[in-house]
Amino acid sequence: GDSVTQMEGPVTLSEEACLTINCTYTATGYPSLFWYVQYPGEGLQLLLKATKADDKGSNKGFEATYRKETTSFHLEKGSVQVSDSAVYFCALSGMDSSYKLIFGSGTRLLVRP
Amino acid sequence: NAGVTQTPKFRILKIGQSMTLQCAQDMNHNYMYWYRQDPGMGLKLIYYSVGAGITDKGEVPNGYNVSRSTTEDFPLRLELAAPSQTSVYFCASRTSQPNTEAFFGQGTRLTVV
Numbered sequence: 001g002d003s004v005t006q007m008e009g010p011v012t013l014s015e016e017a018c019l020t021i022n023c024t025y026t027a028t029g030y031p032s033l034f035w036y037v038q039y040p041g042e043g044l045q046l047l048l049k050a051t052k053a054d055d056k057g058s059n060k061g062f063e064a065t066y067r068k069e070t071t072s073f074h075l076e077k078g079s080v081q082v083s084d085s086a087v088y089f090c091a092l093s094g095m096d097s098s099y100k101l102i103f104g105s106g107t108r109l110l111v112r113p
Numbered sequence: 114n115a116g117v118t119q120t121p122k123f124r125i126l127k128i129g130q131s132m133t134l135q136c137a138q139d140m141n142h143n144y145m146y147w148y149r150q151d152p153g154m155g156l157k158l159i160y161y162s163v164g165a166g167i168t169d170k171g172e173v174p175n176g177y178n179v180s181r182s183t184t185e186d187f188p189l190r191l192e193l194a195a196p197s198q199t200s201v202y203f204c205a206s207r208t209s210q211p212n213t214e215a216f217f218g219q220g221t222r223l224t225v226v
């Protein structure tokens with residue numbers, strides 16, 4: 001079945017460092033890909049998405065490119081801030097009509113001043 | 114703009130007790146979902162619904178029941194609570210249009226002792 005694998009955390013960075021969180025997926029057909037972010041004590045909120053191969057999603061300085069050939073959707077940011085500290089989830093929505101999301105295990109990011 | 118509202122936010126249950134987690138959305142979304150989030154794990158789908166009167170099992174439905182009598186509400190029922198059901202529960206909703214995002218509630222933290 002469909003699945004998502006993302007790098008384990010926690011990832012600890014200093015402010016203004018570069019961030020990459022790896023995400024790869026297994027799915028039939030052409031899933032939609034998402035990054036969700038969970039701030040402490042809150043629910044998940046959409047960070048960015050891409051719905052077809054070579055699409056780049058971007059938001060708040062974060063970017064991710066849908067790479068069909070490597071089945072990847074890595075999250076990147078050139079300069080992280082303390083306020084980016086959160087848990088990041090990679091997810092896919094497959095081809096079935098339920099549109100259910102399949103999540104990776106999440107990566108906790110801690111940014112230190 | 115309320116979005117997806119979950120109640121209660123926290124609850125402690127004794128083994129064998131039952132309870133209902135409430136979820137309501139005011140966005141007129143047809144699709145609704147219940148997920149559970151265990152520490153260090155991604156979210157696992159419990160049940161979902163594609164419209165009023167229609168529900169289906171997800172990946173981990175055992176020990177839970179749902180109903181969908183209206184578009185707005187999607188309660189999750191726990192019968193005979195067990196320690197394995199200690200988790201954070203998230204409700205989500207989305208439209209029936211493909212490639213759109215799911216909106217999440219803030220979660221219910223449940224502890225079974």
